[in-house]
Each structure stands twice: as C-alpha cells, then as structure tokens.
Amino acid sequence: MKASELSEYITAVRDGSIDLRGYQERLMKKLHDQNSRLELFSKLYEKPGGKNAGTLAALPFSVKDNICVKDFLTRAGSKILIGYRPPFNATVVERMREAGAAFIGTTNMDEFGFGTFSTNCAFGTPRNPFDDSRSCGGSSGGAAGSTAILKHHVALGESTGGSISCPAAFCGVIGLTPTYGRVSRYGLIDYANSLDKIGIMARAIDDISLVLPVIAGRDRKDPTSMVQPPLSLDGKKIKRIAVPEELSREVSDERIISMFWKSIDRIGDEGIEVEKIKMPILEFSIPAYYILASAEASTNLAKFSGMRYGKEGSHFENMYNTFFTEVRTEAFGVEAKRRIMLGTFARMVGYRDKYYMKALMVRRKIVEEFERVFRDFDLVASPTMPLLPPEFEKIEEMSPASIYALDFLTVPPNLAGLPHISMPMGYIDDLPAGIHFIAPHWEEGRLITIGRVWEQEMEYRFPMSLEGLN
Numbered sequence: 001m002k003a004s005e006l007s008e009y010i011t012a013v014r015d016g017s018i019d020l021r022g023y024q025e026r027l028m029k030k031l032h033d034q035n036s037r038l039e040l041f042s043k044l045y046e047k048p049g050g051k052n053a054g055t056l057a058a059l060p061f062s063v064k065d066n067i068c069v070k071d072f073l074t075r076a077g078s079k080i081l082i083g084y085r086p087p088f089n090a091t092v093v094e095r096m097r098e099a100g101a102a103f104i105g106t107t108n109m110d111e112f113g114f115g116t117f118s119t120n121c122a123f124g125t126p127r128n129p130f131d132d133s134r135s136c137g138g139s140s141g142g143a144a145g146s147t148a149i150l151k152h153h154v155a156l157g158e159s160t161g162g163s164i165s166c167p168a169a170f171c172g173v174i175g176l177t178p179t180y181g182r183v184s185r186y187g188l189i190d191y192a193n194s195l196d197k198i199g200i201m202a203r204a205i206d207d208i209s210l211v212l213p214v215i216a217g218r219d220r221k222d223p224t225s226m227v228q229p230p231l232s233l234d235g236k237k238i239k240r241i242a243v244p245e246e247l248s249r250e251v252s253d254e255r256i257i258s259m260f261w262k263s264i265d266r267i268g269d270e271g272i273e274v275e276k277i278k279m280p281i282l283e284f285s286i287p288a289y290y291i292l293a294s295a296e297a298s299t300n301l302a303k304f305s306g307m308r309y310g311k312e313g314s315h316f317e318n319m320y321n322t323f324f325t326e327v328r329t330e331a332f333g334v335e336a337k338r339r340i341m342l343g344t345f346a347r348m349v350g351y352r353d354k355y356y357m358k359a360l361m362v363r364r365k366i367v368e369e370f371e372r373v374f375r376d377f378d379l380v381a382s383p384t385m386p387l388l389p390p391e392f393e394k395i396e397e398m399s400p401a402s403i404y405a406l407d408f409l410t411v412p413p414n415l416a417g418l419p420h421i422s423m424p425m426g427y428i429d430d431l432p433a434g435i436h437f438i439a440p441h442w443e444e445g446r447l448i449t450i451g452r453v454w455e456q457e458m459e460y461r462f463p464m465s466l467e468g469l470n
C-alpha cells in the first residue's frame with residue numbers, strides 16, 4: 001500500500017510550509033548530478049516556477065521530449081530537431097501549468113518513439129535506476145526512470161504501441177495510457193497519428209487520478225479529442241477479469257508468468273472472478289501494428305527536411321535532391337530510416353492492398369474482438385512485458401524483428417485505442433516486473449479502481465528519492 005505523497009506536498013506548497021525556491025534549487029542541483037549518470041532527462045529546466053495555488057500547486061512535472069514546450073528545446077530524441085524551440089505549448093503543458101504545476105524538463109526517448117529500450121536516442125541513453133547496466137524500457141524511458149527517482153513528480157509520456165506501459169514496468173512505476181482521443185495531442189510531435197496517446201507515469205494510483213482530469217478533455221485544437229464522454233474516475237466495481245491465453249502463453253520468462261498467476265490469485269481473493277479466454281486474432285497484432293505505425297511514421301517524417309524545423313541543410317545547389325538527402329541521411333538514426341523504408345514500402349501502389357489495407361482489417365478485427373470480450377468481462381489482464389529490463393549488452397545482440405516481437409503484450413490495446421495501465425507487480429532479482437490491465441473505451445475509471453485494489457496488495461520499492469525527504 002502506497003499513500004499518495006503528492007497530495008501532502010501540494011498541501012504544503014499551498015499553505016506555504018515549503019520554501020519553494022530553496023526546494024527547487026536543491027532539487028534541480030541533485031537532478032543535474034544524477035542526470036550525468038542516468039541520462040533520464042534530455043534537458044533540465046533551471047527555473048521550474050509553478051504556482052503556490054491550484055490543483056497541482058508547484059508539482060514538478062516532466063514531459064517526454066516529443067511534447068512541445070514553448071521556447072524550450074523539444075527534439076523528440078532526434079538530431080534532425082536539434083535547435084528546435086516550439087513557438088507554442090502543447091495543450092497538456094498548458095493545462096498542467098494552469099493547474100499550478102512546475103515544469104522541470106524534457107525526458108529522453110527513442111527517436112520519434114521508435115523503439116522498446118530507449119537505446120535509439122540522440123541525446124543520451126536513459127539508464128534504469130534499479131540497475132544502471134539495464135534499460136529503462138521505451139520509448140518513454142526517461143519519463144519512467146525519472147518517476148522512479150523522484151517522489152514529488154509526475155511524468156507525461158506518450159504511447160503509440162506500448163511506450164508508456166513498457167518503461168513503467170521496467171522502472172517499477174505506474175503508467176496509464178488513456179483511451180485514444182481522451183487527451184489532446186495538440187503539440188505532440190507525431191509518430192503515428194491514429195495511434196499516439198499522451199499519458200501519465202506516477203508512483204501511486206492516487207497521483208494518476210489527480211493528474212488525469214487536469215490533462216483530459218476536449219480541445220478544439222485536436223479534433224480527435226472533441227467527441228468523448230465525461231471522464232469518471234469512479235469505475236464500477238470490478239467483478240470479472242479475462243486473461244487471454246494468447247497473451248500469457250508466450251511469456252518466455254517463467255518467473256514473470258508464475259508471478260503473474262500468483263497475482264491473479266490474489267486478485268481472485270478480493271472476490272473478483274478471473275477466467276482464461278481465447279483471442280486468436282491477437283497473434284496478428286505485431287505485424288499489423290508495425291505496418292500501420294511505420295506507414296504513418298514515414299509520411300510524418302517527410303516534413304523533416306532541413307528547411308522548416310530544427311537542423312538546417314547546407315547543400316544549396318541541386319536543392320531537391322542533394323539538400324534533403326544530405327540532411328536526412330545525416331540526422332536520422334538507423335531505426336528511423338528502417339521505419340521510413342518499411343512504411344514507404346507498405347503503402348506503395350502494388351503493395352498497399354497486400355500490407356496496409358490488410359493491416360487495417362486486422363486492426364478492425366482486434367477492436368471487435370475486444371468489444372466482444374468486454375460484453376462479459378470488466379477488464380482484460382496480462383503481464384506487461386515478457387522479460388525483465390535487459391542489459392544493454394544483451395540488447396545489442398537482438399535483431400530488430402526480435403525486438404518488435406517483444407511488444408506483443410502492449411500492442412493490442414494500443415492498436416484498439418483502449419485505455420490500459422501497467423502497475424508494479426513485484427520484484428525478481430531486485431528488478432521490477434509489471435501487471436497490465438486493459439479496459440473498454442473511455443473506462444479509465446475501471447483502471448483506477450483495479451489500481452486501488454492492486455495497490456492494497458503491493459509494497460512498492462523505489463531505488464531512490466532524490467528529494468532526500470525519506
């Protein structure tokens with residue numbers, strides 16, 4: 001059981017019992033020192049500010065490096081955006097600041113979100129605070145790692161195919177990915193528009209329920225947010241949970257799967273019925289996801305050409321070939337280039353029907369399959385990741401396709417736009433593992449409810465709390 005420490009902090013800020021300037025100075029200094037070792041932040045903001053009133057009074061918050069902060073370097077982990085300072089704030093940043101929160105910096109990520117281990121980042125590789133020879137997960141690796149070392153803080157992350165859940169599991173924190181369209185994407189540097197969702201990482205379920213209403217809701221600047229039912233955090237009582245065999249069967253680490261079944265038994269002890277089910281279509285989610293995500297990514301990246309944003313080209317003769325080619329060759333990383341090629345191929349005339357259209361059909365079927373399951377069940381559960389945070393050395397030996405395959409637990413709810421949450425499930429060899437819950441569209445409240453149930457069972461461990469208050 002972990003009581004929210006944020007509320008205490010916020011109350012202390014409001015009634016003036018914290019010397020805010022001094023506190024922030026000490027915090028930023030400690031963060032600087034830690035960052036040279038852990039590389040969680042892409043850039044720290046020296047003067048967080050914030051207000052001493054509001055729902056989130058002076059609460060330190062970080063954003064993933066693909067969420068625009070006005071006049072502050074925002075580079076989506078890519079060299080092609082070196083020097084880019086957005087002329088506006090993302091809606092989520094605007095809303096956090098209006099609620100009083102204090103921005104402390106941007107967090108390191110895989111270039112444009114392309115990755116599972118945050119090893120494809122141009123501005124440092126975030127290291128897991130539980131063991132710095134291991135990955136934080138990805139692509140919101142810095143966001144999860146910073147949450148693991150800071151007691152009074154929340155991170156805004158972003159998920160396309162699992163980039164909130166995966167790092168949350170690897171760093172032993174909570175990661176909530178809301179329904180697609182629940183939180184405005186205005187000011188988010190797109191990876192794949194039909195999949196991208198901004199979400200929250202925090203250390204306690206109460207912190208998630210404190211921050212979600214601040215960032216959620218309609219925003220005229222993002223049409224996909226305009227049709228949504230009101231957010232209710234009182235999810236109905238959870239009675240039945242489904243565990244798809246396809247999701248549990250392929251977890252190769254026996255320790256994770258046995259911890260998962262023990263956790264499920266404990267949930268059963270709370271009077272919740274758990275049943276194994278079959279969802280065969282999920283076997284196709286990885287190929288469908290990588291085709292769709294890459295197809296969208298390849299068109300999104302076309303605008304980075306050395307002219308409008310960030311890095312500028314220098315080769316002005318023969319403009320249309322040499323200029324663009326030079327900048328893109330030099331500034332995009334290997335994984336970004338791979339995605340551009342894969343995505344361009346999948347939507348070419350002649351291949352479009354065979355790949356892109358087929359992937360869209362699979363996606364539709366996955367949505368229908370979840371809808372069918374949710375007629376009988378309140379939630380779907382699985383482990384979050386099939387492995388513990390791997391060592392960087394091991395990652396170097398993995399092929400791109402084998403890395404993609406590791407996303408099979410987190411991709412299905414992302415493809416279907418369903419809200420999901422990863423909670424710390426336990427510790428194996430002193431490394432955290434995560435448990436994953438998926439809810440029907442717009443039912444974030446059910447995730448909060450199950451989060452509370454689960455939190456009763458759990459004693460979280462954090463590698464450190466930089467504030468030095470415990």
Ligand code: GLN
Nearest residue numbers: 113115159160161162163
């Ligand atoms: N690992 C997945 C990918 O590389 C998911 C990343 C994400 O959600 N941004 O696409």
